[in-house]
Amino acid sequence: MQEAEKIWMNGELVDWPxxxxxxxxxxxxxxxxxxxxxxAYDAEGGTAVFRLDDHLARLERSAAMYHMPVPYTREExxxxxxxxxxxxxxxxxxxxxxxLRGYGTMGxxxxxxxxxxxxxxxQWGAYLGEDGLRTGIRAKISSWRRIGTNTIPATAKAxxxxxxxxxxxxxxxxxxxxxxxxxxxxxxxxxxxxxNLFIVRDGVLITPPVQASILEGIxxxxxxxxAADEGIPVLEREVARAELYTADEVFITGTAAEVCxxxxxxxxALGTPGPVTRRLQxxxxxxxxxxxxxxxxxxxxxxxxxxxV
Ligand code: PPE
Numbered sequence: 474m475q476e477a478e479k480i481w482m483n484g485e486l487v488d489w490p491x492x493x494x495x496x497x498x499x500x501x502x503x504x505x506x507x508x509x510x511x512x513a514y515d516a517e518g519g520t521a522v523f524r525l526d527d528h529l530a531r532l533e534r535s536a537a538m539y540h541m542p543v544p545y546t547r548e549e550x551x552x553x554x555x556x557x558x559x560x561x562x563x564x565x566x567x568x569x570x571x572x573l574r575g576y577g578t579m580g581x582x583x584x585x586x587x588x589x590x591x592x593x594x595x596q597w598g599a600y601l602g603e604d605g606l607r608t609g610i611r612a613k614i615s616s617w618r619r620i621g622t623n624t625i626p627a628t629a630k631a632x633x634x635x636x637x638x639x640x641x642x643x644x645x646x647x648x649x650x651x652x653x654x655x656x657x658x659x660x661x662x663x664x665x666x667x668x669n670l671f672i673v674r675d676g677v678l679i680t681p682p683v684q685a686s687i688l689e690g691i692x693x694x695x696x697x698x699x700a701a702d703e704g705i706p707v708l709e710r711e712v713a714r715a716e717l718y719t720a721d722e723v724f725i726t727g728t729a730a731e732v733c734x735x736x737x738x739x740x741x742a743l744g745t746p747g748p749v750t751r752r753l754q755x756x757x758x759x760x761x762x763x764x765x766x767x768x769x770x771x772x773x774x775x776x777x778x779x780x781x782v
Contacts, residue, residue, distance in 0.1 A: 474595055477561040481553045481592040484545075486560050492591060499586040500573035504633020507535035510728040511568040513558060513594070513775070516763035520564045521772035523728075523761050525551060526779065527691050529570075531630060536572050538629040541588055543572055551779065553592045558775050567597035567729065573632075600667075600729035601651055606754075609736030609746045610651040612665070612725075614714060615641035619655035619663035619686045627663070627686040638666040652725065654717070654738065657686040662712040668725035668733070669693035672716060673749045679716075682709040692726040692757075699756045699767065705749060722747035724754070732757045 480492035500506040511528045513520050529550050536543050545553070554568055575589040601610050617640045620627060625634045641653035645666075654670060657663040662681050664670055669690040671680045678700050681687050700707045717723055718741040724734050732754040734746035746754075759765035763772055773780055 475597070477563060477566075477593070477595045479557065479560040481557050483589055483591070486556060492593065494573070494589060495576035497579065498573065498576045498589075499578065499583055500575065500632060502579070503574075503581065503583070504631065504636070505539060505541070505583050505586075506571055506573040506632035507532060507539065507541065507630055508569060508571040508632060509630065511554070511570070512728050512731075512761070513563065513566050513568060514761040514763075514772075515565045516761065516768070516772055516774070518763055518774055520558060520775045521761075521763060522554060522558075522568065522775065523773075524691050524695070524771050525554060525773040527694075528728075529554075531689070531691065532570055532572065535629040535631060538626060539631065540584055541572055541574065543590065544588060545590060548779075550590075550592070551773070554594075555775055557592050557594045561594060563594055563596070565596070566594045568592065568594040571632075597729065599731070600727070601733050605651060605733050606731065609734035610725075611649075611737040612652045612654050612723075612735050612739075613645040613648055613650040614717075614739055615644050615653040615655050615666075617641045617644065617655065619657045621658040622684065622686050628683065628689050630688060642666040652730075652735070656714060659685075659711075660714065661685055662714060662717065663687050664690075665725045665727070665730070668727035668730045670712070670723065670725050670735075671696065672712060672720040673722035673747060674716070674720055676706070676749070678705050678707045678749065678753075679712060680707070680709055681712050685711060690726060690728075692728055692732070695757065695760065695767075695771070696726055696732065696753055699753055699760065702767070703752060703756065705753075717741070722750045724750045
């Protein structure tokens with residue numbers, strides 16, 4: 474990874490190598506961490522964080538799921554993100570806030586373990602490669618099922634749940650594909666290992682609903698809004714595996730992966746990235762770069778007051 478200079482940890486900026494936790498931290502043993510992935514972009518008017526308030530709200534909801542009190546307010550967390558970007562002189566970058574159960578107690582009852590909070594940021598280019606964004610990626614359905622809503626809630630972005638994504642990612646990577654798609658316990662499409670998924674059929678945009686064991690992605694929500702702006706009908710409904718093979722278009726969305734076309738699923742070729750994918754991808758990047766009517770409500774310029782919606 475590309476290191477930066479400073480990381481915000483428990484209220485202060487520390488040097489990158491000094492942002493450490495104890496090896497017996499609860500979160501390390503049991504996955505009791507919640508985190509966010511956020512991007513800042515080089516936007517018109519300077520560096521801007523995309524939907525920061527929405528990410529921080531999700532972080533609070535994820536923490537609440539595990540009865541983890543976040544010892545900082547929304548405004549303090551926002552200030553921490555701004556401080557990290559300023560201290561590191563970062564423009565476009567990836568931002569990783571994490572709230573974790575720290576060192577002090579062992580065993581499965583976590584509520585007496587201290588809660589630590591950190592915010593790091595570093596340069597992270599296209600998650601699935603610049604080529605991936607441009608020409609699309611090849612995906613494979615993993616034999617691992619997505620965690621069920623009554624196993625681990627997929628809507629909370631908790632560290633432990635990523636073991637599920639990691640099994641799927643390793644399997645499909647070893648099989649020669651760039652991304653894994655996971656089906657849920659009912660056998661319907663859930664998400665990619667780190668992305669939500671959309672298909673296009675006859676001009677209609679379709680994406681699995683919250684109850685399909687998906688992470689409620691902020692990029693997904695942005696695409697649904699942008700599609701509505703564009704007059705593209707959107708359906709949130711269960712997606713059958715076979716629909717992926719015959720869809721007009723498939724793409725995946727996530728903070729890290731952004732809006733990435735999928736051109737092949739399980740060796741079924743879907744053709745080059747389609748017109749709906751391109752249109753929404755262009756609007757998404759226009760929004761992140763401050764060139765879209767949605768930019769005003771979605772961009773939090775570093776050093777500026779919080780955007781009002
Ligand atoms: N589903 C999963 C399972 C997921 O991990 C992500 C984000 C999404 C959907 C999309 O959510 P959003 O970023 O709010 O649009 N995955 C994060 C972690 C990636 C990583 O490798 O770490 C991300 O994109 O930051």
